[in-house]
Amino acid sequence: MKKYNLLILVVIFALLFTTCALFTPYLTISNNSGVDIYSVIWNGTKFDGLDKGHKKEEQVDPGNGYIFFKKGYGFSTREGRTQELVKVKDSEKKTFTFTDSTMVIGTGVNSKPTTLLEF
Numbered sequence: 001m002k003k004y005n006l007l008i009l010v011v012i013f014a015l016l017f018t019t020c021a022l023f024t025p026y027l028t029i030s031n032n033s034g035v036d037i038y039s040v041i042w043n044g045t046k047f048d049g050l051d052k053g054h055k056k057e058e059q060v061d062p063g064n065g066y067i068f069f070k071k072g073y074g075f076s077t078r079e080g081r082t083q084e085l086v087k088v089k090d091s092e093k094k095t096f097t098f099t100d101s102t103m104v105i106g107t108g109v110n111s112k113p114t115t116l117l118e119f
Contacts, residue, residue: 005024012075013119022080023091024059024091025062025091025092025093025094026057026060026092026093026094027042027045027058027086027088027094027095028055028093028096028097029047029050029055029056029096029097029098030054030055030097031050031051031053031098032098033052033098033100033102034117035064035071035100035117036050036071036078037071037098037116039052039069039070039079040069040070041067041068042065042067043060043063043064043065043088045061046058055119058075062089062090063088064086064087064088065086066081066084066085067082068081069104071083071116071119078102078106079108080105080106080107080111082103082104082105083105083113084095099116099118100116101115101116101117103116104114104116104119
């Protein structure tokens with residue numbers, strides 16, 4: 001009888017952990033552009049660097065936010081964000097893809113929208 005109780009508890013815990021994972025929101029950021037970007041952050045979640053052709057998935061809290069990033073190195077480093085507000089809902093698996101034509105905005109004063117490639 002004790003073996004069955006233990007087995008039932010193990011099954012219940014396994015189902016709980018599996019169910020929790022099903023309802024956890026994730027954001028995947030994919031870099032399909034021709035440039036490397038780094039210091040990538042969405043809503044406080046760090047994705048760090050994303051070389052061209054790579055992607056990263058992170059568990060996130062649901063919410064809305066822009067994706068902030070840096071491009072270039074040394075004196076030519078530029079900081080920007082997506083023009084599009086990225087929304088992730090409860091239990092959603094969302095993917096945002098950077099391409100050369102993704103519209104971005106610099107974080108400096110008087111910045112205007114431009115493509116990631118031209119940024």
